[in-house]
Amino acid sequence: GNSVTQMEGPVTLSEEAFLTINCTYTATGYPSLFWYVQYPGEGLQLLLKATKADDKGSNKGFEATYRKETTSFHLEKGSVQVSDSAVYFCALTLRRGADGLTFGKGTHLIIQP
Amino acid sequence: DTAVSQTPKYLVTQMGNDKSIKCEQNLGHDTMYWYKQDSKKFLKIMFSYNNKELIINETVPNRFSPKSPDKAHLNLHINSLELGDSAVYFCASSQEGGGAFFGQGTRLTVV
Numbered sequence: 001g002n003s004v005t006q007m008e009g010p011v012t013l014s015e016e017a018f019l020t021i022n023c024t025y026t027a028t029g030y031p032s033l034f035w036y037v038q039y040p041g042e043g044l045q046l047l048l049k050a051t052k053a054d055d056k057g058s059n060k061g062f063e064a065t066y067r068k069e070t071t072s073f074h075l076e077k078g079s080v081q082v083s084d085s086a087v088y089f090c091a092l093t094l095r096r097g098a099d100g101l102t103f104g105k106g107t108h109l110i111i112q113p
Numbered sequence: 114d115t116a117v118s119q120t121p122k123y124l125v126t127q128m129g130n131d132k133s134i135k136c137e138q139n140l141g142h143d144t145m146y147w148y149k150q151d152s153k154k155f156l157k158i159m160f161s162y163n164n165k166e167l168i169i170n171e172t173v174p175n176r177f178s179p180k181s182p183d184k185a186h187l188n189l190h191i192n193s194l195e196l197g198d199s200a201v202y203f204c205a206s207s208q209e210g211g212g213a214f215f216g217q218g219t220r221l222t223v224v
Contacts, residue, residue, distance in 0.1 A: 034212050043215040100146050100158040
C-alpha cells in the first residue's frame with residue numbers, strides 16, 4: 001500500500017531560523033507529492049506540489065524537491081516567521097482515478113519570536 | 114468566493130442521532146472527497162466520488178454514507194452516531210491527479 005512518513009513534532013524554532021521537515025513515502029506507482037498547511041481552526045491549504053521526479057515545488061518561500069532515488073519530499077524554508085506556525089502535512093496521490101490523498105501524520109511547527 | 118464550502122462548521126449531537134453534513138464546490142472539479150481528522154490531527158480518506166464511481170475506504174462503518182445530488186455537491190450522512198465519531202470532517206475536491214482543495218471542516222461532537 002501507499003504510505004507517507006514525516007517527522008513528528010512539535011518542532012520549535014526561533015524566528016529567522018532555517019526549517020527542514022522530512023518526508024519520505026512508499027507508493028505502488030508514480031505518485032504526485034504535496035505539502036499542505038493547516039492553521040489553527042482552519043482547513044488544509046495546498047502549499048506546494050511536484051508531479052514527477054526532480055520537480056521542485058515552491059510557494060511563499062517554502063520549497064520541496066521530488067527525489068525518486070530516496071523517495072523523499074523534504075520541506076525547507078530559509079528564514080521562518082512567527083506566522084509560519086501551523087501543522088504541515090506531506091501527502092501523495094496516484095494519478096489514476098479518484099484515489100484521494102494519503103497523508104503523513106503532520107508536523108506541528110512552532111516559531112518563537 | 115469560497116471554493117469548497119461545507120456546513121455546518123460545528124455540530125453537537127447526542128448518541129444515536131442521525132445527522133448530515135453538506136458540501137458544495139464551485140471549482141468544476143470532477144471528484145469530491147470526505148476526510149476524517151481525529152484528535153491527533155491524523156487525516157484519513159473516507160470516500161471519493163466522481164460521476165463514474167464511488168470508492169469507499171473499507172474501514173469506514175456503513176453508518177456513514179455519501180450522497181451526491183449533482184457534480185458540485187457531496188453530502189455526508191451519518192446514522193446512529195457514536196462517541197467515537199467525534200472528529201473534524203473535511204470535504205475536498207480535485208481534478209484527477211491534482212492537489213485537492215479543502216473546505217473549512219465540520220467539527221462533530223457526539224455527547
